[in-house]
Amino acid sequence: MKIDCVIDGKALSLSLNSNKPLSLILAEDIQNASISSHCNGQMCGLCVVLMDGKAVLSCLIPAFEIRGKTIITFEGYAKTKNAKDIEKAYDLTHLRPCQSCYNARTLLIESLLSSNLTSREDVIREMESLKCHCLEAGDVIRIVQAASEIRRKRHARRS
Amino acid sequence: MLEGLRSPNIHTPSNLSEYSSIIQHYPTSSLWAGGTYIMSRRDFYPSSTTNDEIIYLGTIEELHRFQRNDRIAEFGAMVNLYEVVSTGRTILPKILIKTIQSFGGNIVTGRITLGGSLCTTDFRSSLPGTLSLFDASCEVRYMKKKRMHSKWFPLMTIYDKGGKLNLPERALVSRIRINLYERSYQKFFQEGSFFQDQENSVSIAISGNPDQDNFNDARIAITYPNLGFIASHDLDNIFSSARFPLDQSESQSIEDAIIEMGMATFPSISPLQKIRTRGIIKEIINDLNINALTAASLDEANTSL
Numbered sequence: 183m184k185i186d187c188v189i190d191g192k193a194l195s196l197s198l199n200s201n202k203p204l205s206l207i208l209a210e211d212i213q214n215a216s217i218s219s220h221c222n223g224q225m226c227g228l229c230v231v232l233m234d235g236k237a238v239l240s241c242l243i244p245a246f247e248i249r250g251k252t253i254i255t256f257e258g259y260a261k262t263k264n265a266k267d268i269e270k271a272y273d274l275t276h277l278r279p280c281q282s283c284y285n286a287r288t289l290l291i292e293s294l295l296s297s298n299l300t301s302r303e304d305v306i307r308e309m310e311s312l313k314c315h316c317l318e319a320g321d322v323i324r325i326v327q328a329a330s331e332i333r334r335k336r337h338a339r340r341s
Numbered sequence: 342m343l344e345g346l347r348s349p350n351i352h353t354p355s356n357l358s359e360y361s362s363i364i365q366h367y368p369t370s371s372l373w374a375g376g377t378y379i380m381s382r383r384d385f386y387p388s389s390t391t392n393d394e395i396i397y398l399g400t401i402e403e404l405h406r407f408q409r410n411d412r413i414a415e416f417g418a419m420v421n422l423y424e425v426v427s428t429g430r431t432i433l434p435k436i437l438i439k440t441i442q443s444f445g446g447n448i449v450t451g452r453i454t455l456g457g458s459l460c461t462t463d464f465r466s467s468l469p470g471t472l473s474l475f476d477a478s479c480e481v482r483y484m485k486k487k488r489m490h491s492k493w494f495p496l497m498t499i500y501d502k503g504g505k506l507n508l509p510e511r512a513l514v515s516r517i518r519i520n521l522y523e524r525s526y527q528k529f530f531q532e533g534s535f536f537q538d539q540e541n542s543v544s545i546a547i548s549g550n551p552d553q554d555n556f557n558d559a560r561i562a563i564t565y566p567n568l569g570f571i572a573s574h575d576l577d578n579i580f581s582s583a584r585f586p587l588d589q590s591e592s593q594s595i596e597d598a599i600i601e602m603g604m605a606t607f608p609s610i611s612p613l614q615k616i617r618t619r620g621i622i623k624e625i626i627n628d629l630n631i632n633a634l635t636a637a638s639l640d641e642a643n644t645s646l
Contacts, residue, residue, distance in 0.1 A: 183348050199348040201395070203386055223381030225449060225536055237448050242380050244373075246351040246397065290448070299447075311446035 187248045190214075190258025196245075204240040204248055205229040208255060216256035216285050227312035230286040231255050237293035239311070256285035264292060267336065271329035277321045283314035291326055300330045349393050353400040357482065357515070361489040363396055364511050370394035372513065374419060374457030377449070378464055381536060404456070404515060415518045418456025418479075423447050425455060433519065436527040436546055440471040443531045443544070456514045459496070462506050466535060467544040469504070470562030470570040473497050474527075474548050475520045483512040491515065497572065503606050504569025524548040524558060526632065530624065532617040539567040541613040545621045547580070551632045553640070554584045563599070565614055568607040576602060585626075585633035592626045 183200040186193070189212060196211060203223070208214040208231070218228050221241060229240040232254040259265050268288050272278045279287040287309075294300060294308055305326050306319045317325075352370070354360040364370065371379075371392040379385060398404055404419035407428055414429055422441045430438060444450050444458075444466070458466045459479070477496040482489055499514070501507045508514070526549050533542025542565075549559035559580035562572035579598055587595070596619050603610055603618060610618075 183351070199346060199386075200351050201349050201386060201391060203380060206386070222383050223377070223385065225381070225445065227448075230448070236451070238452065239448060242377055242452055244376055244380065246395075247376075247399075293448075304447075307442065308446040308448065311448045 183246065185245055185249050187250065188252045190253070190255055198245045200244065200246045202245045204231065204243040204245070204253070207245060207248075208240060208253075214255050214257055216260075218282055218285065225311065225313070227290075228283060228286045228314070230289045230311075232259065232289055232293065235293075235296060237290055256289060259289060259292065263336070264295075264333070267295075267333045268292060268325075268329045270332050271325050274328050274332070275321070275324050277317060277325055280314060280316035283312055283316060286312060287314075287317070287322075291322075291329060294326055295330055295333060300326050346387055346389065347393060349391055349395045352394065352396045354396065354398075355400050355402065357401060357403050357489070360396065360398075360401060360513070361482075361484070364484065365487060367394040367396070368511055370396050372460075373397045374399070374460075375421060375452045375454040376457075377453045378457065378461045398456075398513075406516075409521075411521070413518050413520055415516055416455050417516055418459075418514050419454050422450040422453045422455065422458065426450065432521055434475060434521070434523050434527060434548075436474070436529050436548060437471055437519070439529040440467050440544075440546060443467060443529065444535075455517055459499075459517070460506060460508070460514055464539065465504055465564055465566055465569050467529070467531060467546065467564045467566075467570075469496060469500065470544065470564040470572060471529060471546040472517070472519065473562050473570075473572045474546055474560040475522070477520065478518045479514045480516040480518075481508065481512050482515050483509050493518070500569070502573075504564070504571060524560075525550050526556075526629070528625070528628070530621045532621065533613075535566045540611050541617070542566055543614050543617045543621070545618070545625070547625055549580065551585070551629060551636070553636050554586075554633050556580050556583065556585060556629055563603060563618065565603075565607060565610060568609065571603060571606050573602075580629075586630035587626055592623065595626065596622045 185196045185198055205217055208217045223241045230237050231240045233251055268291050290308055302323055305323050309322050352363045354363055373395050398419055404417040406417040408415050426438055426441050458468045478493050479496050480491055480493050482491045499508055529546045531544040535542050544564045547561045550557045559577050561576050562570055564570040579595055599622055
């Protein structure tokens with residue numbers, strides 16, 4: 183099956199099995215190093231990518247659903263200004279996710295910030311999707327609040 | 342592409358009449374809603390047993406509708422659970438919101454569809470159990486003499502006695518209707534992860550109206566994800582006929598009766614599921630005991646005043 187999509191800003195036309203999971207497409211067909219695990223849909227939460235701006239678990243997205251969609255992996259996201267906001271929040275709070283969940287957690291925080299879901303309950307519920315427990319819920323809330331403040335200031339400066 | 346592995350054909354009907362003509366041409370095709378359950382199976386990909394024809398329901402516009410009035414809320418089967426919570430947060434019973442939130446964060450509930458969570462064949466989510474407490478019903482579309490018919494059924498009737506899916510072949514659940522009434526006591530308990538540890542997890546949804554030492558209009562559903570769910574009048578009567586507060590021996594006999602009922606329906610309940618069921622029942626009884634004692638002490642205070 184021929185599938186056209188945009189991954190990290192590159193327009194691609196891929197010939198794939200229509201039911202192949204996106205996590206495998208990124209790892210095998212695109213050689214994207216930012217996807218750290220393929221848990222076969224067991225929801226470990228480590229394979230988060232942004233699909234049309236929304237965070238999704240790439241192991242639960244079949245190839246036929248990415249037709250015409252824009253996918254951003256951590257590799258592409260890390261180069262953006264938005265990523266710098268979250269990076270600054272890590273530095274400011276002296277809290278940093280472990281290496282294995284760094285990419286997924288950062289993208290999850292980005293999806294929370296972009297949809298303006300920064301309340302305690304929203305953050306806690308969203309972070310439950312990640313099975314890595316390197317940070318406590320309170321720590322993540324502090325990071326999200328710091329990142330939200332940094333982004334707000336950046337937008338205010340720009341306008 | 343892997344050598345020797347055929348790529349399934351994906352059909353994307355844009356409305357129900359297109360769907361019915363596709364299902365007539367490919368009667369053995371698989372229906373794909375959110376895909377969460379299909380893709381979480383260990384042997385999903387690569388697999389030589391995958392169905393060659395897949396009908397993706399996400400493009401059918403009619404299945405994404407939502408409407409409500411004072412008494413009911415009606416969701417299309419392809420509305421995802423995140424949308425159910427965000428659109429119905431203020432009107433839906435709290436226990437239903439709690440059940441949906443138990444599936445995981447928005448990233449997970451945004452993928453699981455209402456219809457998909459009701460219609461998986463060998464996995465039972467906690468949602469049908471909770472919906473059964475509110476006498477939910479669903480519209481089933483099925484093929485008869487080369488024509489598509491639709492009919493509303495109470496949700497319980499699409500499952501057999503053991504909570505296994507019992508839909509006719511080539512049938513599709515297209516809409517789900519939920520009654521909007523609240524009972525004063527409603528709680529949802531879940532132990533273990535339904536997705537990662539099916540053999541050992543259990544959930545119980547209970548609702549009713551506690552009134553002094555009675556627990557009126559009691560409804561209870563117990564779900565074992567690998568087996569099915571139990572929701573019956575016999576089970577409800579165990580709580581309806583009890584007089585609270587219960588002492589330890591009465592509480593023990595209720596736990597035993599429920600475990601026995603569970604074992605009669607599902608003889609293969611695992612030991613941990615049994616222990617967890619017992620623990621949750623104990624918690625519920627404790628809760629209802631506290632309710633009854635609080636009501637009694639309030640009554641006493643009122644009469645002394």
